[in-house]
Amino acid sequence: MSVKSDKLEGATSSGGAQVVRKLVPFGGYHTSKIPGHDPELTETGPGTPMGEYMRGFWHPVCMAIELTDTPRYLKILCEELVAFRDGSGAIGVLHAHCVHRGASLEYGAIQEHGIKCCYHGMVFGVDGSCLHVPFPKGEEKEAEKYACSIQQGAYKAIERHGLIFAYMGPPESEPPFPEWEGDFTVAPTDELVPYSNFQHCNWLQVQDNAADNYHPTALHAGKNVVGGHYQGTTFDEVGAASMEVAPDMHFVPIHQGRGLACAGARRVDKDRLFVRVQHQVLPNLSLHAYTSEDGARKKLFSRFHIVRWTVPVDDENSKMIGWRVMGPGIDTRGIGRKDLVGYESIDFLEGQVALRRPERFDGHTIDDIVSIPTDHRAREGYKAAQYAPGDYEAIISQRPIAVHSLENPTKFDAGLFLFRKMLRDAVRGTNPAASAAHFADWLREQHSAPNSYCSGNVLDIPEADTVEKEVAQRRGITRRIVAILTESDRFKGAERADFVREKFDELEQASKA
Structure with missing residues (x-):
């Protein structure tokens, strides 16, 4: 029986020392000692580095x-x-x-x-x-x-x-309140519907999930549900099969390292390309494009569908709290359920939240709901969660505080690792522009309404005739889309939207030539 010892690049202890692991069949003994978590990024109490940084927002x-x-x-x-x-x-x-x-x-x-x-x-x-x-x-x-x-x-x-x-x-x-794009870019037909979902784990692994654009390929794919035991009527990103396609990703720090553009290109079919750009903002805000895009028709510069903060409760609990944008302007498929968006409830993928089956709350007051026990394993939904786990189960099962030194990242984890680095640079002062004080100054310069890169786009771009050319085409288009969004940052409102759509149209035509 052979024994290998590999040094894993990027796998370090919380103190920065490189971890050497033995790769041994049935070698659980060698990995049974769990190192500590990363206090610099995960702990948020008064006086802690991250806690003091977060208190500036x-x-x-x-x-x-x-x-x-x-x-x-x-x-x-x-x-x-x-x-x-x-x-x-x-x-x-x-x-x-x-x-x-x-x-x-x-x-x-x-x-x-x-x-x-x-x-x-x-x-x-x-x-x-x-x-x-x-x-x-x-x-x-x-x-x-x-x-x-x-x-x-x-x-x-x-x-x-x-x-x-x-x-x-x-x-x-006190900084200005950030009214992204002047009240978060909601179409006249749409509205911001508030929700709050408790997460029984540290805030950072919840925020990491927002920058992890690969997990829908496995976690939200109906083909991976055990025995066809679906979560009620919602799964497969509510029918959007294009979300099951592994995307080509492009991650770009933006706004002087105050945010991260996460752009992913997915092939809908041989004729259409879906490019979804999500926007992560330091320290804990994420702006998400349409979650239910099926790519059925051309769409340029579709805007916010979810605006979400990951707020630390304590070091082992947090909240996903924000708005779900509801209405025909964003929800072009008309499948959103406003009645299911609220306290410990969301209208897609029951596994997004700790309390499954929100219909049990019919007729209850908010005081009734908050008194429901919080041990998720004691609830009747535990078996359903094992059959069809969602984000909640995957995230909290990483331990109450994820241990970064035990991770073995791949290339598709680049977004969350880059965002962690940006957080560390902000906390340590190695990127002064991302400090709370300079962030506040920037918001004042932007009149508290900075532009977001968040957008969903379906382009009529045919698949290339070879795999190599197709990969190059997807990656080139994704990079160009982020570049156009950067170029558009000098405009505001309708003028910016017109500029972006015109440039995206030109990109589509050039790709067909």
């Missing part, structure tokens, strides 16, 4: 429907918080533990202005100021003096299209 923390007549307990970036909407309509995101004696404000009473702690009746405004101290009558001056001496930890919060966003960094460094 706005993050969605919950859905607006979660703000009911009682406070909403949250954990975000390893901090215990409560969110509420007071009687005046103002939104508060406060530290959970009362600054007086530490009782949780999740049991507080929402007031016309602010929230009252259940323990001793202190009232705090949405900015953290103490509005009322219940001292006995006759001691008003002492109460006022005490109120001026304390302040509850608070973060600025805003509401956008059914999501609550908070800025958790230094108040003097």
Whole structure:
């Protein structure tokens, strides 16, 4: 029996030392010792490198429907918080533990202005100021003096299209809220529908999945479902067979390393080429083109279908929270289900979320839903998940925090590894343009509405007559599409869209010549 020892390029421990692994049949003993995770990128608590970087950006923390007549307990970036909407309509995101004696404000009473702690009746405004101290009558001056001496930890919060966003960094460094392309480029016929899906694992492996453009070929292919046990009525990217084709990928850092364009070319058939460009933005935003494209007809510069942040809850839990764009402008096949988009629910591939079978929530309130147990293996959907796993199962099964030094990457993992490097450069300051401060300056220059590379495109380009020529054609077209999008960055709105479509048309005609 032969034994090999290979040094695997790119396989390193969290300390940077190269890992040498023995390739031995039945050699589990040699790989049974699990090294530590990468704290620089995965840990997000106060004072950690990634935690401090993330606190320089706005993050969605919950859905607006979660703000009911009682406070909403949250954990975000390893901090215990409560969110509420007071009687005046103002939104508060406060530290959970009362600054007086530490009782949780999740049991507080929402007031016309602010929230009252259940323990001793202190009232705090949405900015953290103490509005009322219940001292006995006759001691008003002492109460006022005490109120001026304390302040509850608070973060600025805003509401956008059914999501609550908070800025958790230094108040003097607050960045503009990024209104990508002026309210996220939704056609007049369409709308941004909010959703929030809990993920029982570290934030980075969820974000990695967004840059992993190869996994649909296996994970979302109906042919790989065991025994035909499909996830209800949805699978095969809701019938889009073109998504099962392994794409030729082109990854390009954009906007001075603040984002990554992930462009993939897939052959729909001998006459059409599908080029999907996804846009990853530091630190945790991803912008996705149409997920259900079947390539049936020519389409140029189709825009956002999913806008999604991966928000750390703590180091072993996170949220996918954002908007699904619904309407005929983006959903040209008319198969979206708005009624299935919301809290712990999405309208495609049940395996995207922890709680399968969203129809079980009919007639329940948001308070009913959030009380459902979270151990996914205890649910009746576990067997269904084994038959037809989705993104949720694949991602959380990488361990609560994925161990990067155990990975053996291939060329098609290049996007997520490049994005990790961009994160590391931003955190370490080796790319100053990607720092939170310079990112904020850039947003101000862009009037808070930068352009996105996100687009879905179906071009009438025939397949080349040899495999070699076809590969070269796909890769050349993908690179040219990213170059056109870069060239278009000097325009805005309709002028940019017209420019891009004209250039894509020219590219299509040149490819036929």
